């Protein structure tokens with residue numbers, strides 16, 4: 549019986565619990581894909597998501613969209629994403645997202661994209677981002693990316 553295992557879509561490393569990494573489906577030839585993930589820190593010390601790596605993208609950047617003077621711009625999250633002790637953080641809040649740059653092909657809803665989350669304390673955690681239709685994503689959009 550594999551059914552329950554395939555339904556679950558979460559990952560654990562030490563006190564870090566990673567829930568439902570997902571990527572928005574993008575139009576054909578889109579130069580970037582936006583990725584989102586929920587991170588629980590069940591420990592009693594803060595951790596920090598420093599980077600994301602993926603073999604199917606040129607690189608993955610952690611970005612935050614900031615609106616200044618009515619214009620949305622993205623800036624790199626130079627110190628990563630803090631995950632305080634005992635808290636749940638969504639990479640997706642406040643315009644934050646992972647940007648997968650130059651994916652090796654078009655990914656459609658239902659596809660899976662392998663990646664590694666790199667934490668300051670929990671270390672490297674291999675995960676799978678599930679590609680989902682754009683309409684399923686709540687919260688801030690990813691507009692301003694597609695050149």
Ligand SMILES: [Cu+2]
Nearest residue numbers: 611622647693
């Ligand atoms: Cu971005």
